[in-house]
Amino acid sequence: MSVPTRRIAGLPVDARPVVREQVQLLVSKAGWDLDMPAPASLGHLRRPAERDALAAWLENAAAGADALVLSLDMLVYGGLVPSRFIDDSLANLSDRLDLLTRLRAAHPHKNIYAFAATMRMSNNNVNEEEKLYWSDYGMAIWKWSYLSDRHAQLGERADGDGAERAAAAIPLAVRQDYLATRERNLALTVQALDLVAAGVIDRLVLPQDDTADFGFNIAERRMLEQRIAAAGLADKVLVYPGADEVMHTLCAHLVASADSTRAPLAFYLHCSDPANVGALRALYEDRPVLDAVRCQVVAAGARVCERIDDADIVLAVHTRGAGQGDWAMQRPLPDPVDIDPAWIEAMTAWHSAGRPIALVDLAYANGADPAMLGELAQRLPLAALSAYAGWNTASNSIGSLVAQCVLERGNATDKEMLTLRLLEDYLWQAVLRQAVRLGATESDFDPARLRQRVDQVFRAHANAWAAANGLGYEVTDITLPWDRTFEIGLRLKRTA
Structure with missing residues (x-):
């Protein structure tokens, strides 16, 4: 008699292959299914997912699942990137988080694992994934954040003076808006901690997205760690660097813990x-x-x-x-x-x-x-x-x-995942993407032409390299999930 396949219902941080379909591939190799919404329903870079539709999908999927692994950034904000700038009120976002309490009531014996990233501090003036004013004040906001926190921790006068200079270069309205967004997101994270204490969430990861050793986000981390310790939740709540990999991590923990042998x-x-x-x-x-x-x-x-x-x-x-x-x-x-x-x-x-x-x-x-x-x-x-x-x-x-x-x-x-990572991390990110960037400016291409350009540069080279290294797979299709060269999606088929 065959053993029924066990199933996880999951919400990833977004639709990129590395955080969605590649995790599904890995989970399948452990004999489980990871059921996630279709890519088209998970938003696109700055465009949030349709959160009401995702909530309905999750309530339906939970009924047939053995466990749940959920990005709270996707559930509440419509994705990790939108979490940094979406302007919903705390009350509206809290209402979305309440879905977890209803899921717990409906499925009292199913594990609910969740993760929610601490809002990152990006140290550049690129606003593609940030508030639009980041293009003008991003580095100043980062310096203000870093030096303010370092001054608070170490007491060095030079840090305090530097923080004041950085803050002075940022309009008051921008500073107020940025701090208000951080305060709102932190309040949602504290609510997630309360759900762990109430038994709604069984395991919670609070990854520190793009950070440094000091900053507003590090001050938040210290506060969260104090709350976790005071509530006796250290065995259920983890805080460490990361973000995009946490769906992998929680699925691995869930599958491993299910096999007590x-x-x-x-x-x-x-x-x-x-x-x-x-x-x-x-x-x-x-x-x-x-x-x-x-x-x-x-x-x-x-x-x-x-x-x-x-x-x-x-x-x-x-x-x-x-x-x-x-x-x-x-x-x-x-x-x-x-x-x-x-x-x-x-x-x-x-x-x-x-x-x-x-x-x-x-x-x-x-x-x-x-x-x-x-x-x-x-x-x-x-x-x-x-x-x-x-x-x-x-x-x-x-x-x-x-x-x-x-x-x-x-x-x-099976070498499918090994091939994917070698082709993306080595051949694309470190070698051929650099050639594409030297030869053209991405903004000069519309999405279709950019994908065609990447295909021309990458596919034949990738397949020859994979064959020469005996990997047993070749590339059959290439996508640019967010219409830029930073991410790439690869479809493979077995050759040997």
Whole structure:
């Protein structure tokens, strides 16, 4: 007799393939279904989703699901990006959050997992995903935020003076509007904490989206952590860097915790630059990168072990120096160190001995380290990796990779997800996207022509590279989910 497939009803942060269909693919490999709304119903970049329709979909889907994993940013604001500027009142948004209480009453024994990002502090003047005034005052708002909080924590007069100068460069109306939006969003997060205390939400992640070590958002984090501790909720509420990867993480935790016969997956950390990695703080994050690794492992229901003999899988952590580069912002590595051949030799030996190897590539934000992958491929075929990630922020990469390992128990026999990540994170983000950006200005192309241009640059090269590396898949279709080159959607088919 066949065992019925278990089902999760989910709301992702938006419709991008990396946070929706790729998570569905991973969950399916664990023998579960992840049911999510169609992409067209999840909004588009700045355009919020139709939230009333999503609420109706969720109430219907919950009836046939074993558990729920929900982005509260999608449920309440219509998406992660709209959460930063949508002008709904706190009362209206609270009404949308009340759906969780009704779902709990209707399904008292089903797990409800949820996540809600702390509103990010973007350190540039790009308003594509922010309030429109960010193009004029974004950097000033970031400085005001960072220096105000650092002054409050450390008491340095120079920080206080700098905060005053930054604030003076921002019109009063803009400052008031920005703080009011933060205050409203924080109030919704506190309400979500209250739902955990009331037993409505079983597990809540509050990821810190695009942050630094000080700022208005870090002050909010400290307040939330104090409330969590005071309420005794530390075993149910987690706060750490990330955002886009949390659907992966919570699905992995849910699936892993449903199987009481298996011990938590054990990761052995193998760092490429041990001399620097302990002090390395990744771009857009508020803590050392190894702390972020441990947060993500715990969040997915796994553990870090100290001895290779106790490990289920090797987690190879690649960094190069005391700082990160950034492909999206076209920043080179600030102080690159050579890649240690012994790091690669150890992975080769472990692979020969039958140990799975998962590689998280953190030398750069927003893309891979081509130099490292080139050296690795000479000793260990890239197709031999169990998992790989090098996209967006460090915690986006870490969390999605750890979740994949947990869902596949570290033994990925099918290379579809590995191929997707290598083609997107390495070949697209770090190599061919850079060629497209050098050759043309994106704003000069309408969406159809931009997609055609990307297809011309990418598809043949990608398929030749995938074949040369024995990955067993080829690209059949390319999309630009948000009509820009920062994200890419790939359809693959098996070739071997």
